[in-house]
Amino acid sequence: MLIDGVAYIGNWPFRPLRYNTAEGMLERMDRCGIDCAVVSSLNAVLYQDVMNGNRELAEQVRGCSRLIPLAVINPAYPHWKEDFAYCLDELGMKGLEIFPGYHNYPLDLPELKELLKMAGERKVPVRVPGRLVDIRGRHWMDTPENLGGAAMKTIVELSPDTDFLICSCNTAVAAKAIQSSAIPHPGRILYDFSRLERFSFSPSFQSLLKTAGEDQVFFGACQPFQYPEVQQVKLYYSNLPEETEKKILSGNLMEIFMPEQK
Amino acid sequence: MKNFAEKMELFSRNRVVNWHEHVWFGADGELDEKLMDGLMEDVEQTHTDQIVCSLPILAQKVTPEEFRHCNDSLAIALKKYPNKMKGFAFVNPGYRRETDYEVHRCIEELGMIGVKLYYQYRIDDPVMRDLIETCIRLDVPILMHASKLNYHPEEQPFVSNGPHFAAAAREYPEATFIMAHISGGGDWEWSLKAIADYPNIYTDISGSVCDDGLMEKTVQMLGAKRVLFGTDGSYSACIGKMIGADLTDEEKITILNNPDFARYLVK
Incomplete structure (x- = not known):
């Protein structure tokens, strides 16, 4: 089974x-x-009211x-x-995604902390993308903001459960930053590898696996922005043990989204 | 990953030439042979038949002593891998006389097959004319770093992108230009539009950007015969783009082993 965790x-x-x-x-x-x-x-990333996008998606x-x-x-709205x-109870959504850069709020916004804690209480995961589009090709009316390792550490520290x-x-860097936190994190933290390289010049995929461990890595293809096959190539050439590959391809995400099937 | 091995046969069953890679200096300022050997292991693993490397310096100011050292170091790599690796000479065209001498030395004595430029000057700067004319006489292509950045353009103030290449190609229709890494040079639609009408401008697909549709748009605007396979440090990304693109097998095979460039490899 293969689950794309970033689409x-x-x-x-x-x-x-x-x-x-x-359909596409x-x-x-x-x-x-x-x-x-x-x-x-x-659409919810750029709509004034994210709920218009959430309803469309549902x-x-x-x-x-x-x-x-x-x-x-958007906790600033x-x-x-x-x-x-409403999204969880009425629209059947299974988790949360935040975009501090696009929704223009600082990471110390009290409502952000409250939102992340709510997600923990409701036992649903929070997806946090560092960016949607590579900064080099980004349109001048897009945001220049990215979330790097330090920002990711700040975010997960807001809600340890x-x-x-x-x-x-660069999740290899983010994992290292988060692991350096003095605040214990009983909740799970999973990392994709869509911005990492497998080959010898910059083997950051291997670095992530070493830092985070096979229980914390998942497959994210960034559809429809990117070709999904790019991520498959990284696994194809990695020759991982079958059990490790299974966890990355689906097992780790199944534990979060489909615990009954695991 | 059902059937993925089958898709990867595109690489194992066809000749693959990688036109954009590098070897680099180590911390001691000499060729990093360990890194190079790792690259060549990747070449074997990915069924790459030939790889074309250069060793540029990513800085605004590069002296003739420095670019000579780059090329001497690349020559060591070429000697170690004579069957697999070909080289492009790196120069700073601002030093016109020294550049001319160095290009001749690299092509005629060290067996290199092209010229690699970075962002010391734009490709349409008048200072480039001597170098371009030398490359025409020697019949070698010019691969140049390219980028169209909307954010932080101040980091590369003299970088070239599509319109600069178009201006150079207008002035020198007999030259062969490779606008580097369409997948790592910012706004690729900008550059593709600008170069589409100039048949002597090629591009390579190297770079870590994997924007869906990029490959198809590139082939639609240039034709597969003006596109070269390359990686520039992003092997996974570039193999994945080749596998995932909605292109015909014939188009993919053309990109992997561009027939227009075959003659440069046998020089």
Whole structure:
């Protein structure tokens, strides 16, 4: 089984995307041998009110068990607490995603801490992408903000009992930063490897595996922004033990999203 | 990963030439042979038949002594891997006389097959003319770092991108330019639009950016025969883009072993 832990449905204002509807994504997933994808609303990243995007997403994935929806919540926006609860209770969403850079709030915003704690209390994970688009090709009206290792450490320290999915950044660096924290983190922290390299010039994928361990690494393809096959190549050439590969391909995410099937 | 091994046969069953890689100096300022040997293990593992390397200095000011040392160090690598590795000479065209001498030395004595430029000057700067004319006479391609950045452009004030290459190609239609790493040079749509009409500008797919649609757009605008396989330190990304792109097998095979460039390899 292969689960893509980093996927989005919706549009992006700066370039056309392909396979970015539920139907399109399923088509590409079939081609790539991906069984399930953890998706959030790309439109919610830039809509004033994220709930418009969350509702659109819920509509698109309704009845499709292969797409696991996350709620995008902006804790600096009115009514966020009720919106988050609505997404979990009424729209069937299975987790949370935050975008501090796009939603323009600092990491010491008290409501952010409250939101992350709520996620922990509700036992749903929080996905935190370092960025959506590489800074080199980013449009001048896009945000210049990225979340790096230090920011990721700050975020996970806000809510030690919450599970986090850290993705779309140099997660080898982020894992080291987070492990240096003096605050124990009973919740799980998983890392994708979409921005890491497998080969000898900069073998950061191996570095992540060494730092975080096989129980904390997951497959994230960054659909529809990136070619999913890029991540598959890293695993193909890594010759990992079968059990390790299974955990990375699906096992670690199953423990979070489908504990009953594990 | 069901059927993924089958997809990877694209590399094992076809000839693969990587036109954009590097060897580097180690902390002691000499060729890092360990890193180079690791690269060559990757070359074997990924079924790459030939790899073209250079050793540039990523700085605004590079002296003739420095670029000579780069090329002498690359020559050590070429001697160690004579069948697999080819080389591009790195120069700073601001030193016109020394550059001319060095390009001749590298091509005629050290067996290199092209010239690698960084961002010391733009490709359409008049200071480039002597070098471009030398490359035309020697019949070697010019691979140049390229980037169109919207954020932090001040880090590379003289970097070239599509319109600069187009201006150079207009002036020198008989030269062969490779606009480097379409997957690592910022706004790729900008550069593709600018170079599309100039058949003597090629690009390589190297770089860590894996934007979906990039490969298809590049081939749509340039044709597969103006696209070269390359990695520039991002082997996983570049193999993955080749595997994942919605291109025909024929287009992919052309990129992996571009027939327009075959003659440079047998010089």
